[in-house]
Amino acid sequence: MGFMRSLSLAWSGILHALRTERHMKVHLVAAVAMTALAATLDLSSLEWAALVFAMGLVFTAELVNTAIERAVDLASSGERHPLAKQAKDASAGAVLVCAVVAVIIGFIVLGPPLWRLLTT
Numbered sequence: 001m002g003f004m005r006s007l008s009l010a011w012s013g014i015l016h017a018l019r020t021e022r023h024m025k026v027h028l029v030a031a032v033a034m035t036a037l038a039a040t041l042d043l044s045s046l047e048w049a050a051l052v053f054a055m056g057l058v059f060t061a062e063l064v065n066t067a068i069e070r071a072v073d074l075a076s077s078g079e080r081h082p083l084a085k086q087a088k089d090a091s092a093g094a095v096l097v098c099a100v101v102a103v104i105i106g107f108i109v110l111g112p113p114l115w116r117l118l119t120t
């Protein structure tokens, strides 16, 4: 498969997750808000890198979670199964871990300059 075709399929996977996953929309709004806030502060390249990494981590986790949910639904064909539950719950847990890490990175990077802005 050509590179452009692979790129287009990967992009359609991202759009599909954005359209169908409510949490993906929440992550997008949070990422836009964090970027807008960060742009008003005087951040170093390393601080920007940490923020971009945190956002990428959450989007990646949500995309992998979407893939796992679809694969589990396909494999279980609508049947309830404890293994299907474990797979989906562990996958959702991974997103939660990444989101918590992203919030902590956000606090570490944006907290001090925001605090200085509000107290001076």
Ligand SMILES: Nc1ncnc2c1ncn2[C@@H]1O[C@H](COP(=O)(O)OP(=O)(O)OP(=O)(O)O)[C@@H](O)[C@H]1O
Pocket (backbone or CB within 6 Å): 069, 076, 078, 079, 080, 081, 082, 084, 085, 088, 089, 092
């Ligand atoms: N096939 C399944 N067997 C057992 N538990 C499941 C299965 N599918 C989903 N679950 C449980 O339901 C939770 C939510 O799953 P999901 O977001 O896919 O929604 P759903 O239960 O399939 O229902 P709906 O698609 O109507 O929202 C999972 O984290 C898991 O705990």
